[in-house]
Amino acid sequence: MDGGLDFNDEAVLVKALTAREPAALAFLIDTYHSSLVRLADQYVPSRSIAEEVVQDTWLAVIEGIDRFEQRATVKTWLYRILLNIARSRGTKERRSIPFALNPSLEPEPAVDPHRFRRYSRRGRGQWKQPPQPWGDPEEHTLATEAHAVIRQAVAELPPDQREVVTMRDVLGWTAAETCNALSITDTNQRVLLHRARAKLRTALEQHYRQGRPS
Amino acid sequence: MSTKTPYVCRNFVEDVTDYLEGALPDDTVARIEEHLADCPHCREYLKQLRETIAATHALGDQDIDDMPADVKQRIMDAFRRSQA
Numbered sequence: 001m002d003g004g005l006d007f008n009d010e011a012v013l014v015k016a017l018t019a020r021e022p023a024a025l026a027f028l029i030d031t032y033h034s035s036l037v038r039l040a041d042q043y044v045p046s047r048s049i050a051e052e053v054v055q056d057t058w059l060a061v062i063e064g065i066d067r068f069e070q071r072a073t074v075k076t077w078l079y080r081i082l083l084n085i086a087r088s089r090g091t092k093e094r095r096s097i098p099f100a101l102n103p104s105l106e107p108e109p110a111v112d113p114h115r116f117r118r119y120s121r122r123g124r125g126q127w128k129q130p131p132q133p134w135g136d137p138e139e140h141t142l143a144t145e146a147h148a149v150i151r152q153a154v155a156e157l158p159p160d161q162r163e164v165v166t167m168r169d170v171l172g173w174t175a176a177e178t179c180n181a182l183s184i185t186d187t188n189q190r191v192l193l194h195r196a197r198a199k200l201r202t203a204l205e206q207h208y209r210q211g212r213p214s
Numbered sequence: 215m216s217t218k219t220p221y222v223c224r225n226f227v228e229d230v231t232d233y234l235e236g237a238l239p240d241d242t243v244a245r246i247e248e249h250l251a252d253c254p255h256c257r258e259y260l261k262q263l264r265e266t267i268a269a270t271h272a273l274g275d276q277d278i279d280d281m282p283a284d285v286k287q288r289i290m291d292a293f294r295r296s297q298a
Contacts, residue, residue, distance in 0.1 A: 026290070029286065058289045059292060062296045065296075111227045125223055127223045127255040134262060146265075149269075151273060169270040171274055190237060193235075194228075194232075204262070
């Protein structure tokens, strides 16, 4: 157990990395490797390129460790390195994500406006075509079907929305972690997340509607 | 009699993310919850959005292969050699 060093303690971890303690780097790799690959996957066209991006990230981490100042957490620092490498590699592979992430100013309704009433007793904006229940998840093997539909729909999102929804909903990051890694405001983060989730819901809705005999 | 414009379904589908993120003022949350109590369609919308989030999260459960042993070795070697 390496003398019982607790690498969850940032100060201990950084000190051990600086001292080139192999267990410290092994801890980082074990903790973050798979989520780095998942994130890199969103920027480049194949898993094998994503794995190369992650390898380059580890080498850059090693190169940069002596210059790391604890203004950010190790985790944030690690992901920033990955994002830089993944974005430039993505540009090379023609799957670029813009460096500046500001949601477009064009309004993007979460739901097609035609699905709401223009006039009604209780005021406009009530559902005219409300969402239909998707049914019992178990009944239509929701898990596997949804998996393919969502994967495709995420791939088709605008790049900035794809990036935010990957961090928040695929990797389970907090809003603060996501804003930090991307250097965006919480408001912009929420707008991008909202638009992404609305599109993913619509994709599932369309999928289940096709599957239902009407 | 409230003079506020009524809170309607179309408002809810745009507020839902801020609602789930806890980013709304208390009085808006109260209006939303009042609306949800009354509106089965918006309750269904919220349920679907939660299912969508869960399905998206499931993408993260896909297996990622461990780093191949030779690659890991190369990185650990680079780490040892890197000390200034």
